Amino acid sequence: MNGEDSFINNIWPIGGGKGGSGKTFLTGSLGLLLARQGLRTLLIDADLGAANLHTVIGVAHPGRSLSDFVNKKVETLEDAVTKTPVPNLYFISGAGDNLDMANLVHTQKMRLLRAISKLPYEHILLDLGAGTSFNTIDFFLISNTGIFITTPEPTSIENVYRLIRSVYLRKIRQVLREEAFRELLQEAVMRSNGSSAKNPEDLLRILKDCDPVQGGLLEESLRDFRFKLVLNQLRKQDNHQIGTLICRICEKHLGLRVHFLGNILHDDRVHDAVCRKVSFLEKYPYTQTATDLREFCHRFLTDREENPPVGPSIEKTKAEILMTANC
Amino acid sequence: MKSFEEQNYYEMLDLTTSASPFDIRHAYKTALQIYGDDAPASYSFFSRDERAGILANLERAFLTLISDQGRIEYDRSLITAGLMQENEQYRSAPKKPIPLFDLEETGNVTRMVFPHTEKAIIPPAEFPVIRDIMSKDSLTGQDLRCIRMELGISLEQIAEIIKVRRGLLTAIEEDRCEELPSMLHLKSFLRAYAEYLRLDSNEVAARYLKQVSGGLQRAKES
Numbered sequence: 001m002n003g004e005d006s007f008i009n010n011i012w013p014i015g016g017g018k019g020g021s022g023k024t025f026l027t028g029s030l031g032l033l034l035a036r037q038g039l040r041t042l043l044i045d046a047d048l049g050a051a052n053l054h055t056v057i058g059v060a061h062p063g064r065s066l067s068d069f070v071n072k073k074v075e076t077l078e079d080a081v082t083k084t085p086v087p088n089l090y091f092i093s094g095a096g097d098n099l100d101m102a103n104l105v106h107t108q109k110m111r112l113l114r115a116i117s118k119l120p121y122e123h124i125l126l127d128l129g130a131g132t133s134f135n136t137i138d139f140f141l142i143s144n145t146g147i148f149i150t151t152p153e154p155t156s157i158e159n160v161y162r163l164i165r166s167v168y169l170r171k172i173r174q175v176l177r178e179e180a181f182r183e184l185l186q187e188a189v190m191r192s193n194g195s196s197a198k199n200p201e202d203l204l205r206i207l208k209d210c211d212p213v214q215g216g217l218l219e220e221s222l223r224d225f226r227f228k229l230v231l232n233q234l235r236k237q238d239n240h241q242i243g244t245l246i247c248r249i250c251e252k253h254l255g256l257r258v259h260f261l262g263n264i265l266h267d268d269r270v271h272d273a274v275c276r277k278v279s280f281l282e283k284y285p286y287t288q289t290a291t292d293l294r295e296f297c298h299r300f301l302t303d304r305e306e307n308p309p310v311g312p313s314i315e316k317t318k319a320e321i322l323m324t325a326n327c
Numbered sequence: 328m329k330s331f332e333e334q335n336y337y338e339m340l341d342l343t344t345s346a347s348p349f350d351i352r353h354a355y356k357t358a359l360q361i362y363g364d365d366a367p368a369s370y371s372f373f374s375r376d377e378r379a380g381i382l383a384n385l386e387r388a389f390l391t392l393i394s395d396q397g398r399i400e401y402d403r404s405l406i407t408a409g410l411m412q413e414n415e416q417y418r419s420a421p422k423k424p425i426p427l428f429d430l431e432e433t434g435n436v437t438r439m440v441f442p443h444t445e446k447a448i449i450p451p452a453e454f455p456v457i458r459d460i461m462s463k464d465s466l467t468g469q470d471l472r473c474i475r476m477e478l479g480i481s482l483e484q485i486a487e488i489i490k491v492r493r494g495l496l497t498a499i500e501e502d503r504c505e506e507l508p509s510m511l512h513l514k515s516f517l518r519a520y521a522e523y524l525r526l527d528s529n530e531v532a533a534r535y536l537k538q539v540s541g542g543l544q545r546a547k548e549s
Binding site: 152154157158161162198205239241242245246248249252253 | 331341357366367371
């Protein structure tokens with residue numbers, strides 16, 4: 001770490017659409033596992049207005065929080081970071097914020113997103129809120145490497161598809177100019193005889209029809225995503241293939257790369273650990289669920305090496321390869 | 328990215344063009360797990376009409392590819408459309424069971440050598456006597472015995488290998504119709520006998536039966 005500008009951090013937004021699917025639990029557990037491996041990890045509670053990550057990781061009264069940065073009580077976001085009892089694990093709480101924190105204005109949000117991407121940590125995990133509000137989706141789109149989490153229940157699967165499509169639509173909106181997007185929507189309404197377009201993938205198809213160049217570019221930028229999926233709270237009697245199948249559907253029908261990172265078995269003791277406000281991994285390290293979490297963490301790290309996020313890091317490796325080739 | 332309707336049958340089922348019927352069945356089963364009406368994996372992803380359309384397409388794809396004729400025709404249409412190469416077609420190569428006790432036919436593995444039966448390996452058609460007999464239209468028991476003697480094979484030898492009683496074989500060789508078994512058994516015994524002598528078993532059985540059929544009929548009536 002020499003200077004903030006040259007530092008490349010990995011930002012992992014964790015979202016799932018439905019409440020209670022285990023976003024906060026997974027963020028806390030993954031953060032702990034990464035920190036134990038000696039990786040400097042920062043957890044950010046981005047569940048604005050309904051924060052509770054601090055409870056899961058056992059910091060009952062964090063001194064500072066995200067709202068201090070938003071309201072400019074502290075100079076930099078770094079000042080809002082709290083230490084946790086675990087070495088290498090840092091934390092920005094969302095607790096104790098103003099009640100109107102959930103309705104972040106656009107400029108505040110942009111300032112926050114920029115500040116997050118400059119933080120000097122190896123891994124930054126963003127615990128997002130349920131739902132598909134703009135705030136959640138914009139946080140999700142802070143990097144190309146979001147993690148979706150769902151349970152095998154239809155309600156949860158329904159919401160995760162909803163979130164994936166919302167992210168997709170938001171991305172289209174980001175890539176196209178304002179007026180181009182409006183034209184596209186009008187074209188879509190015309191084609192479907194008055195009813196507004198339901199699916200973002202239809203929008204992409206229409207765009208490719210009207211403007212193949214722009215459509216191709218958009219498709220490329222959608223291919224840049226390297227999403228991941230975790231299936232949480234799997235019961236023994238559930239179909240263990242569901243996660244893989246969901247990824248195949250996304251690949252085939254949305255053209256999005258979603259990599260499946262594994263199942264995590266349901267365990268009633270998770271509830272116990274949360275009630276006692278202790279870490280599940282520390283209290284029950286020898287359960288199947290804890291093993292699943294460790295395996296998930298392992299796959300999470302190795303998967304990253306196989307598909308490095310597109311950006312400066314790739315150019316760096318290319319340069320390194322060239323250098324070694326020249327020697 | 329192609330939309331589902333634009334994909335060809337192989338792409339719909341996520342198969343390569345050289346997939347075997349086993350792969351096709353497996354892929355269709357997986358596809359039903361994804362797109363089936365009650366499949367949890369795609370819950371709420373498709374509207375009812377979309378799902379019905381996809382399932383109809385999948386069914387058509389499966390039924391076409393699983394039938395040999397249908398697949399050949401479909402492949403041909405893909406090849407003429409330039410979507411597939413000729414050499415990417417599936418070629419069936421059914422595995423044959425490896426015979427356990429058939430000492431002569433050792434499958435496609437290395438041919439084993441049996442020094443004690445070397446003599447029998449000379450094709451019987453090389454012997455002039457046998458050639459003369461085999462050119463006849465019908466064969467008597469006496470003819471069969473001549474062939475056997477010419478090849479130097481004892482009745483006991485044959486009886487042991489083809490698992491037919493010696494007395495029965497003698498009855499066959501002596502055309503004793505009243506002692507012969509049913510037509511079905513007789514035919515299979517004759518074939519086994521002829522096969523052991525390395526003769527054309529179907530021909531031998533047919534010609535012998537032709538000769539004894541009259542006698543058999545009479546034996547049955549009496």
